[in-house]
């Protein structure tokens with residue numbers, strides 16, 4: 001089991017390597033097919049599971065991610081998704097009590 005990333009640099013490597021690990025499994029090795037994307041989401045973002053169970057949610061997510069509508073998710077499209085996910089995390093943690101209140 002790999003230790004979780006401790007630095008931003010390690011986190012970036014994880015982001016890139018995760019994409020590449022799934023994208024090379026079938027078809028074009030630089031893009032995620034429907035199956036590759038599904039597996040990536042299931043294994044790497046298990047908390048999204050609830051969303052995926054919902055009928056048609058995966059198809060909807062794929063159509064949003066697939067900006068150029070070629071049926072595959074390329075690295076640019078994947079990174080846009082990661083940026084959105086980061087924004088959601090930022091909004092979630094911005095009111096977290098762990099964060100020290102700003103000086104007055």
Ligand SMILES: [Ca+2]
Nearest residue numbers: 023026028031
């Ligand atoms: Ca592929």
Ligand SMILES: [Ca+2]
Nearest residue numbers: 066070072073
């Ligand atoms: Ca695409």
